Amino acid sequence: MAKIDDVARLAKVSKGTVSNVFSQKRPTSNEVRERVMSVSRQLNYVPNHTARSLVTKKTMAIGLTIPHGSFFFSAFHTQFINGVILEAAYYGYRVLLDIIPVHEVKTPFLTSYPIDGAVVMRPTANDERINLMHMGQIPFVTVGHVMNENIEHSTSVDNDNVQMMSNICEYLVGKGHKDIMFLNANEHMTVSIDRKASFIQAMKVRGLDVEEHMIHHKPPELNSSEYMDYGYEETVNIIGKMNKKVTAIIADDDRTAFSVLNAIKDLNLTVPGDVSLFVICGDNSMMVQSNPSLTSMDLQPSELGAQSVRLLMHQLGVLQGEYEENIIVEGKIIERNSVSTIDHEEDRK
Amino acid sequence: MAKIDDVARLAKVSKGTVSNVFSQKRPTSNEVRERVMSVSRQLNYVPNHTARSLVTKKTMAIGLTIPHGSFFFSAFHTQFINGVILEAAYYGYRVLLDIIPVHEVKTPFLTSYPIDGAVVMRPTANDERINLMHMGQIPFVTVGHVMNENIEHSTSVDNDNVQMMSNICEYLVGKGHKDIMFLNANEHMTVSIDRKASFIQAMKVRGLDVEEHMIHHKPPELNSSEYMDYGYEETVNIIGKMNKKVTAIIADDDRTAFSVLNAIKDLNLTVPGDVSLFVICGDNSMMVQSNPSLTSMDLQPSELGAQSVRLLMHQLGVLQGEYEENIIVEGKIIERNSVSTIDHEEDRK
DNA sequence: CTGAAAGCGCTTACAG
DNA sequence: CTGAAAGCGCTTACAG
CATH class of the missing domain: 3.40.50.2300 (Response regulator)
Known part of the structure; x- marks a missing residue:
């Protein structure tokens, strides 16, 4: 796989400039942009997601937390997830499926979660998954409200x-x-x-x-x-x-x-x-x-899914402005x- | 979030040693290991997934490619996905949901895919998703065999x-x-x-x-x-x-x-x-x-899902030894x- | 068994 | 608008 240095060298610009062409965070001249893009195509170059993540501290993925066991059974889940995926994709986010039970797992995940936030389905009273997210400071929204001690404020979507x-x-x-x-x-x-x-x-x-x-x-x-x-x-x-x-x-x-x-x-x-x-x-x-x-x-499960993502986007700062912390979708x-x-x-x- | 340097300093060891304690790739003395773990707990330290990925060149995630539109409808998909998730978790892998249609997406993904391999559901004749993976050199297994020109060899699970x-x-x-x-x-x-x-x-x-x-x-x-x-x-x-x-x-x-x-x-x-x-x-x-x-x-959709992951693990070198490239599950x-x-x-x- | 140092491939102030 | 350089937080030969 070609890397940014290869493109920079061939296009006779600095790595920073190549970076700017792809991220569009700073303006670049037409001439330079086209040269960079042309070289990139030629080299089949595309920025490395992981390297970018390391410095931006964003994984551009959200976790979808589903308790194993009750996994996926009803059509409600299916359509909810559908709503989540579509809405997440709209904002450039991917969805990482996330089952919790660590037992039965040969190689436990002993690293941080590579997600920027999470949607937690089927929260229970004093849900330990929620305590985990709360401690780990990772933004989350629940489907149904939170009933955990010590957690006063949290965002959720729900029917009334x-x-x-x-x-x-x-x-x-x-x-x-x-x-x-x-x-x-x-x-x-x-x-x-x-x-x-x-x-x-x-x-x-x-x-x-x-x-x-x-x-x-x-x-x-x-x-x-x-x-x-x-x-x-x-x-x-x-x-x-x-x-x-x-x-x-x-x-x-x-x-x-x-x-x-x-x-x-x-x-x-x-x-x-x-x-x-x-x-x-x-x-x-x-x-x-x-x-x-x-x-x-x-x-309206798919609407619930979409709203939960929107709430997360607000917390991640992707969406600006005021927002309701607890969204009610009509049944x-x-x-x-x-x-x-x-x-x-x-x-x- | 605490990082490896913080732990190393407090435990009076080098970063490399902290790394070894967590990755278990090289042996560490009991004494050192316990000191490191104790400090880690105290600092709430856990290795940063992204940083590790950057150097190991593994994301520890597999993509599950589902064409949008036909998304998730039948119980077959649901159970297949269930099989995929459970089996992937067993090997320490996470599952990234992956819908393809890039139109309608506000922020296109112009980076590499943060996955080590993919399971492709519902392949079609000359499926462009498969051409993409093939070009990008990312290992994949299809559910149903591949019918793309120029692709002779590929792994799949299927019923006969x-x-x-x-x-x-x-x-x-x-x-x-x-x-x-x-x-x-x-x-x-x-x-x-x-x-x-x-x-x-x-x-x-x-x-x-x-x-x-x-x-x-x-x-x-x-x-x-x-x-x-x-x-x-x-x-x-x-x-x-x-x-x-x-x-x-x-x-x-x-x-x-x-x-x-x-x-x-x-x-x-x-x-x-x-x-x-x-x-x-x-x-x-x-x-x-x-x-x-x-x-x-x-x-047996869930068996198909599990087998597809096993096939992928073989291609990723996680599973050793000989294996069938095209697995048939009985109907x-x-x-x-x-x-x-x-x-x-x-x-x- | 442990440490020092280089490096993974990007982005981002800083300077111009 | 562009470049040079530091740095994101880890892992990994290399040396001992």
Whole structure:
């Protein structure tokens, strides 16, 4: 590989000038620029990224932190990541995939992280990854807010979980549902903590008590097949074995929803005839393909991804000016065919 | 951030010794090592990744090249990437996500790529990304074989597309199907080219001609909703409007399969009663959740991902010894409930 | 086993 | 607008 000295020599200029032509940080005359570029093409020269990084102290990469185990499962992640990559590329940044579990790793990474900042997905209460970034002084933004001691200020993107649960309850209760079961995400996730509290609150406001067996959490660290079982087991248990009255189920994500759907079929019940189903975080195209199509909340994951990068760019000084530290992206209810209206008049006859 | 000089000074050793303690490339005495480590902890020191990279000429990162547009859609990609990340981490490598389209990018990357090698997904005939890597002398392995002029030798992982299509045809024809429609992937992909030829060949061997309207290609660069339409449209067209006889459909991936399923329902036909459905590249857990559950080929994407990294490690000299340049991962047919047997005796009555 | 010194390939004040 | 020189924070022969 040709290096800057080779180009400088052949183009009869100094290394500094070659550097300026490529970085465009200082002006160069047309004549010189063209000579340098021509020689560079001839030599197939391109500045060495690492050498530049060493002096600029920028890697031009951001880390995307995904906890291993829950890796990549739902369409939400996929689209979120899509948003991150596109937005990062727009600002000239690359994305380094970043799983944390250091055990099982033959050669541990005992160097600094070659990233300028990070987007942290699925933060948990007192998330150690976040403590690490905080200590290492590396700028980060979380998806869902931070719940770590000693960290007061941090930037995040999120949906408004409180508002969202309130809207969902309003929607379902408005259609006559009172016995609503909530299959929530992993209990350690901050969004799950928020959603649980908001759900109970939203029901209470409407004069409804939520019994304990009506809220469940996805076990942490599931593999693919266990993942599928979660919604199934809970549904069969509560409705089948325990014979509890449930007229509507709120499922955390699309996978859970599909397994609930199967459970209901196996119980010889129908959706939405016997049980209505509402999906919080479902991929739109999958929701449409399902039979019946599933009413869901569109969390706009790719917008969340893009916003998280923009927030990071602000912290890195790439983007100038004022900015919100905690960005809320709207969740929109998209009505399809999995929620029915209960006529309580009928009950009384 | 503390640097190596700070540690050296405080531990009263040379920088070289500190370096050796961390890199473990040369032995150090216990006494010295402990003193260095203790000071390092105290100073919160960790070697600077970029500085090390500059002299070792290794970035300890591999690129994962995904063409934008078709980005991340199927579960195949997701699991493949999962395999790549885990295996890379095992060898101390990180994964840099790499989308190619440079248009739409505000700040173009005009430096070298900070990667030691790359895994290239979805190679197409005369793929320009591959020409780039080839010219830049950066080691790469492709998922599916290379079809570029001037590139004779290259490493790849793949399923045996010829054998696979032959197995699928044997399976379907064995169950009495003769009128099989194949909804193939994007026609530019090398795997799609292979599969098409193999399909025609496998049918021919069994005395069956494949008419032109029985093979279709997914249009390139689909967005999510168009993606869903592809299988639907073709199915409605061929079976509905053109009224062609089709007893079985082979769908390239899970998304296509779901849309085919919907099309068949809308035509007031059933799976597998009227039309059988076979999925080439379907996520197992999704196949199970579908109704009916879908018979599919398990391509073992995560194994493909892991193998591609191992191949790269061989090229990088991390892994020693002989190795196959083109690794074949077996595709296994997993029977579920979407393929029925046709009794041709019945036809004659 | 340890140290002194050169060097990896760039960028960046400083001077003109 | 351009050049000469120092320096980014490490690793690596070389010498002992």
